[in-house]
Amino acid sequence: MELKSFSKINLSLNVVKKYKKDKLHDIQSYFCLIDLFDKIKIKKIKASKDTIKFKGKFAKFVKIKDNSILEVLKILREKKIIYSYYYVSVNKRIPVFAGLGGGTSNAYSLIKYFVRNRIDKNLMGIFKKKVGTDLQLFFYKQGFLKNLNQVINFPKKHRLYFLIVYPNIKCSTKYIYSKIKKYSPKLLYNFKKISDKSKFLNFLTSKNNDLQLIVENKYPTIKKLIIEIGEKKGCYFSRMTGSGSVCYGVFKSKKAAKDALIRIRLKYPKYWALIAKTI
Numbered sequence: 001m002e003l004k005s006f007s008k009i010n011l012s013l014n015v016v017k018k019y020k021k022d023k024l025h026d027i028q029s030y031f032c033l034i035d036l037f038d039k040i041k042i043k044k045i046k047a048s049k050d051t052i053k054f055k056g057k058f059a060k061f062v063k064i065k066d067n068s069i070l071e072v073l074k075i076l077r078e079k080k081i082i083y084s085y086y087y088v089s090v091n092k093r094i095p096v097f098a099g100l101g102g103g104t105s106n107a108y109s110l111i112k113y114f115v116r117n118r119i120d121k122n123l124m125g126i127f128k129k130k131v132g133t134d135l136q137l138f139f140y141k142q143g144f145l146k147n148l149n150q151v152i153n154f155p156k157k158h159r160l161y162f163l164i165v166y167p168n169i170k171c172s173t174k175y176i177y178s179k180i181k182k183y184s185p186k187l188l189y190n191f192k193k194i195s196d197k198s199k200f201l202n203f204l205t206s207k208n209n210d211l212q213l214i215v216e217n218k219y220p221t222i223k224k225l226i227i228e229i230g231e232k233k234g235c236y237f238s239r240m241t242g243s244g245s246v247c248y249g250v251f252k253s254k255k256a257a258k259d260a261l262i263r264i265r266l267k268y269p270k271y272w273a274l275i276a277k278t279i
Contacts, residue, residue: 001041001043002039002040002041003039003041003042003109003110003113004037004038004039004040004109005037005038005039005040005090005094005102005105005106005108005109006034006036006037006105006138006279007033007034007037007094007100007101007102007105008031008032008033008034008100008101008105008134008137008138008241009031009032009033009034009162009164009241009248010029010030010031010099010209010241010242011029011030011032011204011207011250012028012029012030012204012207012208012209013027013028013029013208013209013210013211013241013242014027014028014029014187014207014208015027015177015180015183015184015210015211016028016147016183016184016185016186017183018180018183024133024148025177025180026147026148027145027148028144028145028146028147028184028186028187029137029144029145030143030144030207031137031142031144031145032141032142032143032160032278033137033138033140033141033142033278033279034162034164034276034277034278034279035276035277035278035279036093036094036100036164036274036276037093037094037105038056038090038091038092038093038094038102038105038106039091039093040088040091040109040110041088041089041090042086042087042088042110042113043086043087043088044085044086044087045084045085045087046085047085048085049085050070050073050085050086050087050088051085051086051087051088052064052067052069052070052088052090053087053088053089053090054089054090054092055089055090055091055092056090056091056093057092057093057272058092058093058094058095058096058102059090059092061092061096061097061170062090062092062096062103067106068103068104068106068107068132069088069090069106069107069110071107071130071131072107072110072127072131073085073086073110075126075127075130076110076111076114076115079123079126081114081115081118082114088110090106095166095246095272097170097171097172097173097245098170098171098241098242098244098245098246099171099240099242099243099244099245099246100241100242100246101134101137101138101242104132104135104137104138105138107127107131107132107135108135108138108139109138111127111135124136133148136149136151137151139151140153140154141154141157141279142154142157142158142278144189146189152189154194155191156194156195156196157278158194158197158200158278159197159277159278160250160277160278161250161251161252161253161254161256161257161275161276161277162248162249162250162251162257162276162277163229163232163235163248163249163251163257163260163261163264163273163275164246164247164248164273164274164275164276165225165229165246165247165248165264165268165271165272165273166245166246166271166272166273167219167221167222167225167245167247167268167271168270168271168272169219169221169244169245170245171215171219171243171244171245172243173242173243176211176214176215176243176244177211177243179214180210180211180214184210201236201237204236204250205236205237208239209239209240209241211240211242211243211244212226212239212240212244215240215244215245219244219245222240222244222245222247225247225268226238226239226240226247228264228267229247229248229249229260229264230249232249232251232256232259232260232263232264233259233260234251234252234253234255234256234257234259235250235251235252235256235260236249236250236252237249237250254275254277257275258275261273261274
C-alpha cells in the first residue's frame with residue numbers, strides 16, 4: 001500500500017494566548033493543503049517490532065528512534081486497533097523543520113489508513129497530545145483553525161498557486177514560540193470574506209503570520225527572501241508558513257509562479273524551490 005502524505009500552508013497565523021496549565025499556545029490560522037507530499041509504503045511483517053525507513057532528499061533530518069510514525073503505531077497497538085507490526089518506508093519530499101507539517105502529515109496518513117472513520121474524540125485527543133495539535137488540520141483540504149480544538153471547513157474551496165522556497169534553515173518550533181512577547185486579538189470566522197476567490201485573496205493579503213518577525217530577526221535571510229518573492233510579477237502576497245523557514249508567494253496563475261521560480265533559482269541556486277497548488 002502506498003499513501004500520499006500532503007503538506008500544509010498557513011495562509012495566516014495569529015497567536016492569541018498561552019495556556020498556563022500545559023504551556024501550549026492557542027493559535028488561529030487560515031490554512032490549506034498543497035500537492036507537495038511524502039510517499040509512504042506500508043507492509044505487514046512477521047516481527048516483534050516495527051521497521052521504519054526514511055529516504056529521499058530530507059530523510060537525514062528525521063529522528064529514526066523518535067518520530068511521529070513510531071508514535072502512531074505505538075498508540076494504535078495500545079488501543080488494540082492494530083496487533084501486527086509493520087515495515088514503513090517514507091520518501092521524504094517535504095522539507096523538515098520548515099513549517100509545512102510533514103511529520104504531522106505522516107502521522108495523519110497512517111491514522112487514516114488504520115483507523116479510517118472510527119476515530120472518536122478521546123482517541124483524537126491522545127493523538128494530538130502525542131503528535132501535535134496541528135494534526136487536526138490534515139482532516140481538511142482548506143479551513144480555518146479557530147482554536148486548538150476546532151477547525152471550520154471552508155464551504156467553498158479556492159484554487160491557489162504557490163511558489164515555495166526553503167532557504168536551508170531548520171527552525172526550532174520550540175525556540176520560535178518561546179520568543180513570543182505579545183498576543184493578537186481573536187478573529188471571528190466570516191464566510192462572506194471568502195465567498196469568492198477575489199474577496200478571499202484580498203482578505204488574506206491583509207493578514208500576517210505572528211511568528212514571522214521573530215524568525216526574520218533571527219534569520220535576516222528570511223525577510224529578504226519574502227520581500228523578493230513578493231516583488232515578483234503576479235504575486236498577491238508573500239510570507240512564511242508556520243514557524244518557518246519555508247517562505248512562499250501566492251500567485252495569480254501557474255505561469256506567473258513558474259516565471260518567479262526561474263528567477264529565484266537563478267539568484268539562489270542552492271535553495272530548494274518548487275511550484276505547488278491546493279489539492
